[in-house]
Amino acid sequence: MKEGLVPASYVEVLPLTPPSSNRPDSTYSASSVSLAGSVAGGTIKKKGPAVAPKRGAKKLKYVEALYDYTAQSDAEHSMSEGERFVLINMDAGDGWADVEKDGVTRSVPGNYIQQL
Structure with a gap:
């Protein structure tokens, strides 16, 4: 299995349930819901997270210009x-900092900002 990062808006967190005895274990998902079943009605509904963030989740840091x-x-x-x-x-290098605004990450001069 490969590990990596994906945008949170591209995934749905489902509770982990043991697979039923009449269904073989999947090597790709522990979910008991099939993708085909979720789009069979023709519409896809967006839901909020099914579970709270894990304890110790990384907190966002903010800066001000x-x-x-x-x-x-x-x-x-x-x-x-x-x-x-x-x-x-x-410290993105050469005195620059990487910041995000409206989902877009770009660089700004590091000495023009302060951490909050």
């Missing part, structure tokens, strides 16, 4: 003084 900054490329975020971002990596 100390100064205005105009992006010089598509790899950078423009920002206004006081604007807040989710911190992804404070």
